[in-house]
Amino acid sequence: MIIGGITFLVALGSSFIRPRDVFWGMRLDRPRWLFFEPAIPLIWTVVFACGAFSACLVWQDDPGSSKTWLLMGFYLLVEVITVAYIPATLWFRSLKVGTVLGGLGVVLGVLLMLRVFPISELAALLLLPYVLWSPVGTYTTGQMIDLNPSAG
Template identity: 70%
Template sequence: MIPSWLIIGAVTFLVAFGSFFITPRDVKWFAQLTRPRWLVFEPLIPLIWTVIFVCGAASAYLVWQKNPGSLFTWLLMSCYLLLEIITVTYIPLMLRFRSLRIGEIIGSVGIILGVLLTLSVFPISRLAALLLVPYLIWSPVGTYTTEELIQLNPEDS
């Protein structure tokens, strides 16, 4: 039997990696947007999200280990998967529709789902909930940054 940590890690990797294939090739629109002066950490964003996805996968593994195969655990695994899918669709959908507002909506939905997932996981494993905190911190930063981009580029909202 394949270990659960390997399956969770592989699904996390495949969903994150799969987003590269659905990203529109033309990113000139996004590249030409005016950015806030304080956005000096933009080159670190892929690394930040990698750490967040690893923490999320570790959180999912801890939850799975507490009660493997139960209906509620499967529901939580679905929520982890949905949260990752929502997160990785931010760029492809925003680029496809050339709409910063879509990015802001996706980010807001991710924040809400992240909070709900963390609250659901907390009674099962405090460590698993703690591993979701990087998402809870960073996702609002990304959504706020998108709002700032809208303010600086109103014609692209």
Template identity: 70%
Template sequence: MIKPWMVIGGVTFIVALGTALMKPRDTIWGVHLRRPDWLVFEPAIPFIWTIVFVAGAASATIVWDKDPGSLKTWLLMGLYLLLEIVTVAYIPMTLRLRSLKIGTILGGSGVILGVVLALLAWPISGWAAALLLPYLLWSPVGTYTTWEMIQLNPEAA
């Protein structure tokens, strides 16, 4: 029997593969951008996002398990999915369009969606809301970093 966590984890994994939509020429553009001097943790970013996505999937699973199949739960699952799509779209869209401004807009949109989702999850489960904390802490860092990169690379805005 397929468990809800398997479906949620599978969807999370499949959506996360969206970063594979990057083309080498797009990646080269991004590599050549100047970065803030304080961005010393860049090699850890893929691991950080892995933790964020796993925690988000766990949050969604808890919400699903509290009221499986209800309209409210399906709408929340849609919001979890939208948040992941916006988050995953950040890198391919920023690189493909060669626009740090697009990245900043997507990052900021993700922060807002994350806050809304956490507020909606809180009454259902404190744990579900708490599992969104890694996203709520990390996403603003990424958004701010992108905004800071605009200052360093105005031609890439």
């Protein structure tokens, strides 16, 4: 319950955006192949739920140990970086900021998955949606830089 609650609270951080920033973001050109954009909030909800369940499995393996607490911090870091993507991109009006955060999230997500694998193969498998989906967002943001050079 606690892991799920923290995941939910951190995810709410993406709502710290100003209306004028949303207007800027909505005006950006997007790749033509981005037909699934309306499904992105649902996709991220599933990704975060899988991550929270993964963290629960890791916690249950060795609850309260310093190693487990460090891994919980790693999970939190990955989520915070991921959630920071939208507000930071909009606040700075820079798709490069989003691309950097997205790329950092990809690298950290892969490292977390590799670190978790020896503890629980299922926990690592539950991180696979993040490891597969986050590069899509990073790549899309990179493509948007090409379409919106002034927003780079």
